[in-house]
Amino acid sequence: DGGITQSPKYLFRKEGQNVTLSCEQNLNHDAMYWYRQDPGQGLRLIYYSQIVNDFQKGDIAEGYSVSREKKESFPLTVTSAQKNPTAFYLCATGSGSNQPQHFGDGTRLSIL
């Protein structure tokens, strides 16, 4: 099936630990995005990538890092510098400018 796969579905982070959220797509879309969702705040853009080996910071990039070595993959690392990482993280892909973004099912990250 074509789509976006995020893993894991639930993730727990210990104090001082880096964790990586996976996002894989087989839609052949050039653009990929990472959003963070907190209750009452909607979706906030963390990072996005429009082509392989290139990415841009979004509105809340501090404490996060990404890579885009392959078109299909856009992993997000939540570093220990992110002091409040508990949130729901959504990965999305995009194609044409009049086309909707497609979303994965999300990863819920909590602190132990």
Add this chain to the structure above:
Amino acid sequence: AQKITQTQPGMFVQEKEAVTLDCTYDTSDQSYGLFWYKQPSSGEMIFLIYQGSYDEQNATEGRYSLNFQKARKSANLVISASQLGDSAMYFCAMREGRKRGSTLGRLYFGRGTQLTVWP
């Protein structure tokens, strides 16, 4: 300044009635697109409807229609004949036009409206 404003944190509607969810946007671009998404409690984001800034007619998709008032910069979602399964969070989003030298632009999301449909 907020690019997308959704002023209704929560809305309630009785089954089979119509409901309007408000969305206003802020852009100086002439070319832009407006999107509505539904997010059930399970968390996935479901695309509902799209309106381009140059589209002369309001977009419709089944029971969903978009009341696009360009001069007022408003893009309200109308859901007709509400169903219990429509209970969810609804997000309005905007993509501005492509800038010189850039490829696909980002989306700006509002904070959402929680819709509850009661029997």
